[in-house]
Amino acid sequence: MKNWWQKSIIIAVAVLTLGAIPPSHMLWESLLDEKASSNSHAEDDQHKQFIYDWQDPSEYYYESITILDTVHKMAEEQAYLKFGSRIGPVIRDEFQTAVLPNMQRAIDLYLASLDSGKIAKLAISEKPSGDHSEKIFHIYDMETNEDAIRFHVRTEKKPQEGYFFNFHYHVADDDFQQHIALGDIYWSKNTPPKWLS
Structure with missing residues (x-):
């Protein structure tokens, strides 16, 4: 059946091109050669013998923790601290x-904007500030010691509502001027204790 289709296509092309591409053209010969070679490869594939060697999976085990997982975990630890x-x-x-x-x-977006060389130079600060200071942690460049992102929480008193914790972050791109909101958590109408207490 395939042979019939192939002959029909050759005749149709010859008629449509008014004989400019005759059936003896190199294009058709190369097409026929490819078909013959693919048939011989298919026959070879049927006679191949596959040998499977059992491999110990522990040889290929790689720790699945990525840099993002590590940063996320450290960020969470610093917040709870x-x-x-x-x-x-x-x-x-x-x-x-x-x-x-x-x-x-926010961390994912920032890290996605960097190349792997810059990511390798980043670290998370490990000392959140206490009392009423805002700092939770900063992501900074270890070589220059300059902050890239600052994650903060601020205690706000809203009239008639009470105290809220406003979580936000700042980026170095605008000299840490803009507060980019992460969310608010209601405390109560009573004054919250100091951080780290």
């Missing part, structure tokens, strides 16, 4: 669902 034992248990669930995913997305 800042919250301390008095604030942490109260806001933990809401932080996990409302703020942490936004924080991780």
Whole structure:
């Protein structure tokens, strides 16, 4: 059946091109040669013998933790360290669902804009500030010691509502001027304790 289609195509091309491409043209010969060689390869594939060698999977095990996983984990640890034992248990669930995913997305977006050479030079600060200071952690360049992103939380008192924790971050691109919101968590009408307490 395929042979019939092929002959029909050759005749149709010859008629449509008014004989400019005759059936004896090199184009048709190369097409026929490719078909013959593909048939011989198909026959060879049927007679191949495959040998499977069992490999120990532990030889090929690579740790699945990526740099993003590491950064996300460190960011979360620094946040809980800042919250301390008095604030942490109260806001933990809401932080996990409302703020942490936004924080991780901001980190992902920033890291995606860098090449691997710059990413390798980054680190996360390990000392969140206490009392009423805003710093949770900063991502900085280890060579220049300059901050790239600053993640902060600010305590705000809204009239008639009470105290909220405003999570936000700043980027070096605008000299850390703009507050980019990550989310708010309600505390209560009572003054919250100091950070790290």
